[in-house]
Structures are given as C-alpha cells and as structure tokens.
Amino acid sequence: MEAEGTLEVIAEISIAFTGFAGIFGALAGGRLRPDQPHVWLPFWAMIEVGLGTLFAALFPLLPYHLGLPDQQVWSASSGLLVILIACHLVFMSPRFLRAIRDPSSVRLPAILIPARLALVIAFVSQLLNAIGIGLPQSAGGFLIGLYSLLLLSGLFFVYLMFVLVRPEDGNNAT
Numbered sequence: 001m002e003a004e005g006t007l008e009v010i011a012e013i014s015i016a017f018t019g020f021a022g023i024f025g026a027l028a029g030g031r032l033r034p035d036q037p038h039v040w041l042p043f044w045a046m047i048e049v050g051l052g053t054l055f056a057a058l059f060p061l062l063p064y065h066l067g068l069p070d071q072q073v074w075s076a077s078s079g080l081l082v083i084l085i086a087c088h089l090v091f092m093s094p095r096f097l098r099a100i101r102d103p104s105s106v107r108l109p110a111i112l113i114p115a116r117l118a119l120v121i122a123f124v125s126q127l128l129n130a131i132g133i134g135l136p137q138s139a140g141g142f143l144i145g146l147y148s149l150l151l152l153s154g155l156f157f158v159y160l161m162f163v164l165v166r167p168e169d170g171n172n173a174t
Helices: 002-033 037-057 059-063 070-101 109-131 139-165
Strands: none
Touching: 002 037, 002 139, 037 070, 037 139, 059 070, 070 109, 070 139, 109 139
16 A cells, blocks of 8 residues: 555544643643533544544555455545544534634634635545545545644644633633
8 A cells, every 4th residue: 555654644643633632621621611612612623533533544454454456445435534524514513603603702713714624625525536536536635635634633733722821711812
C-alpha cells in the first residue's frame, strides 16, 4: 500500500489532538458543562473528530491485508469516512447551531469559516472518491478528507485555547 506510512502519521497526529482535548478538559474544570456550550461543544467535537480520524486512518489497512485491490480499498475507506462525517453532521450540527444562537457564545469567524469549509471539503471529496466520480479512486482522494479532518481538529484546538484563556465572565476578552 503506497500510503501506509502517511496513514500511520495521521493516526498519531489524531491521537495527539485527542490527548490535547483531555488536557483542555482538565484545564476547563467547572467550565466543561453542557450549560457552557462554547467550551463543552468544541471539547467533545475535538475528541470525536480525533477518534474518527484515527479510526478512518487505520481502516484502509484492514481491506488491504484482506487482499482487496487498491481501488476498492480506497473506495471502501472513503465510503466509511462519508458515513463518519455524516454521523458527525447529524449529531453535532444541531448543537452547534443552538450554541451559535446563544448571545453569550464566542464567535470567531477566523475559526468558524475554515472549520465549515474543511468539513464540506472532507465530505465532498470522500463522496466523490467513494463513488469514483472525477479522479479514479485513490489514496490521494482519501488523504484529502483525512487532512481536512486534521485541520478541523486543529481549529477546535485553537478555539479551545482562546476560550479557556479568556475571562470566565466574558468581560475584557481580547
């Protein structure tokens, strides 16, 4: 398999992001409650995206070692990633939309716009790679989705750093 080393590195990076989420959880303390969605939602989304990226990065090794041809390996892997992203959208989107409507929520367009874009790129690229529309089903098409999910984890990381550094009452936030 031509991308085995890359997939292992992506798996390691996603585990690191998941570990950082645990550190953020410890630092957040009492602020990590559902009544504070500006901390609670990105925390759980970072864990979910990190573990999903880990699972998706390691998944291609299974069909490859079962003897499937490369094209079917990448098609099945992209199909799995489409399902994972769709589950993320179904589960997390209503919560994020509710949090955005909350007047006390922290809105950072520099984080929100690239996060939405990364999610759309990941979903569309994996859907096209799974079906085989455009380019042939390949490791490159699959890696686009994984890189987009790593970007999403990184954006959640930056957002959580910003939210946890600002004062709890929201006054004088920079």
